[in-house]
Amino acid sequence: MTPSLLPVTCLADILPIYRQTPISLLLEYQNCGRPFDSYVMAKLLVGMCMDNRKVLRIPDNFAYILRAGGANLRRAEFKVSFAISIGGVRALALIAHDQCGMVGLTARREVFIQGLVAHAGWTAENAARHFDERAPEFEIANAGEFVCTEAQRLRQDYPKLVIAPLFYRVDEGKLYQLQECG
């Protein structure tokens, strides 16, 4: 099921669970034009897609950022743990986005293989094996639903962390809160 997008245009739109947390600050910087504060230590960890069309408007030192296809943090747990334990962050924003290339990946298997052959110098056989072995780990059916599921998974592992599934609209450059179900 596709989670609803809850827009943020002012402070009052921010869900109560995120107020007084770095999630609120992220939403205020990105959507509400909040002037930049100065930071010595990071406050937030952001997990977001590697997609080139996404730009965050945040001050220096405010956030650690992990980027991976589809904001998929599987196999990135050590880096999450590092950002919390040594980096000192207390909140995690998981940012999905529209037009994500990790949605419908299987349909582009041939393009992927041909691209690696043409531009990386791979054999078609190795490129096909690479895709078949790794694509299932990254393919997602619904970007918003995926980060909600990831948020629930990561809350089990990091129960003291505030974890927010968010959604970025590429054409607007704005963040939305995702209404989690269940």
Ligand SMILES: [Zn+2]
């Ligand atoms: Zn993406």
